[in-house]
Amino acid sequence: MSDTTAPHVASAQRPSHAFATLDNVQLYRVGGKDPRKFLHGQLTQHLDEVTDTRARRAAACNPKGRAYAILLLVGDQDSILLRLPTAIKDSATSQLNKFLMLFRGTDMTPQDESRIFGLWGLETACSLSPEATSLDGAGDVLTLDDGKLIRVPDTAEGVPRFEFWRLSGDRLPDAPEATTADWAAAEISAGLAELDSTSSEAYVPQMLNLQHVDGIHFKKGCYTGQEVIARMHYLGQLKKSLFRLSIDSDQPLSPGTPVIAGDKAVGELVNVVAFDDGHQEALAVLKHAALTSQPWTLEGVDGTLARQPLPYPVPEQEQS
Structure with missing residues (x-):
């Protein structure tokens, strides 16, 4: 480099x-x-x-x-x-x-x-x-x-x-x-989300795909927040999760920028990085229902979004 x-x-x-x-x-x-x-x-x-x-x-x-x-x-x-x-x-x-x-x-x-x-x-x-x-x-x-x-x-x-x-x-x-x-x-x-002051305390861990990278043990004893996390897991209540996106735009982007489908916000960027060829990539937490309402755009940003593959399966997204 x-x-x-x-x-x-x-x-x-x-x-x-x-x-x-x-x-x-x-x-x-x-x-x-x-x-x-x-x-x-x-x-x-x-x-x-x-x-x-x-x-x-x-x-x-x-x-x-x-x-x-x-x-x-x-x-x-x-x-x-x-x-x-x-x-x-x-x-x-x-x-x-x-x-x-x-x-x-x-x-x-x-x-x-x-x-x-x-x-x-x-x-x-x-x-x-x-x-x-x-x-x-x-x-x-x-x-x-x-x-x-x-x-x-x-x-x-x-x-x-x-x-x-x-x-x-x-x-x-x-x-x-x-x-x-x-x-x-x-x-x-690699599909690994990182939290900052914008996203801290915004998501249940499953929304960040943590269960798919060995980050949640569902059979351990009690811990702070465990009841909510276990209920979401065992009752199948996960309605949004982490997606990887490529963004064809050189406008500065930041975590928290809303992702729009149609005229509604369906999620937001969590992590974003700019590349020296002018494109950007991001991890975003999006509603699974948004999979049927593409294309996606970013609020106030010109450019197109494309879903990119993650290196691990996310069955919740495919089931949706």
């Missing part, structure tokens, strides 16, 4: 062998007496599923079942490492701390010296450890001397991806450097 690529614009020549420094996320360590018990009561994931060799996604929700953060978690001996977007880290940790106060001897501390990198391609991961070839599927984790190497979901184009959580030292992957916008484009391609 060129060093002159603007950090807020992704390359239309998508990386397949590169790394990006993800300075838009913050790593935390939850440790002490009861880290798993504390997190188990707040997240959609069963903490038994999170180990030193297995990472899992999870949502943290309010009592109404609306997700205020999506986290990636990894075990580290007696602790749990988790990452949050810097855009919502203060509000998310404030909510979690309300419950952390009930767990004496348990703490959640930012790892300010750590760094997180996004990696494209097995060759890039192998530059950190030849054992990266053992990471066969999303969620597999390799513990290194200086951190954690995590296989994350591939892009829809089939490019293998990893995250390197560097806990110490200054080692970098041996690969060309891409940008955070390139990684945001890869996350959109």
Whole structure:
């Protein structure tokens, strides 16, 4: 990737062998007496599923079942490492701390010296450890001397991806450097939504397809928001979910922009990234009923929208 690529614009020549420094996320360590018990009561994931060799996604929700953060978690001996977007880290940790106060001897501390990198391609991961070839599927984790190497979901184009959580030292992957916008484009391609101040507490996790990326454990015990999430699952009440869109427009777009079908709003953009060839891509939460009322447009924006494939099936959309 060129060093002159603007950090807020992704390359239309998508990386397949590169790394990006993800300075838009913050790593935390939850440790002490009861880290798993504390997190188990707040997240959609069963903490038994999170180990030193297995990472899992999870949502943290309010009592109404609306997700205020999506986290990636990894075990580290007696602790749990988790990452949050810097855009919502203060509000998310404030909510979690309300419950952390009930767990004496348990703490959640930012790892300010750590760094997180996004990696494209097995060759890039192998530059950190030849054992990266053992990471066969999303969620597999390799513990290194200086951190954690995590296989994350591939892009829809089939490019293998990893995250390197560097806990110490200054080692970098041996690969060309891409940008955070390139990684945001890869996350959109992989169908992985990220929440910001616009979308935090706006959606039940199933609306973000979290159940299709191993982010919800429907058989675990109680946690904040569980009743709403379980009812939506078992009663089949999901009426909207996450779609991937290509947008033929160079007008600046932002999360929250309404998607229009006919003369009605049928959803809104959740994440969006611009490419250097003038087009944009987005993840949007849309009503399933909108599938019969295409074409879609964006409120106040000239340009056309096209539905793009996700790398995982969403049966709710096809049934609709």
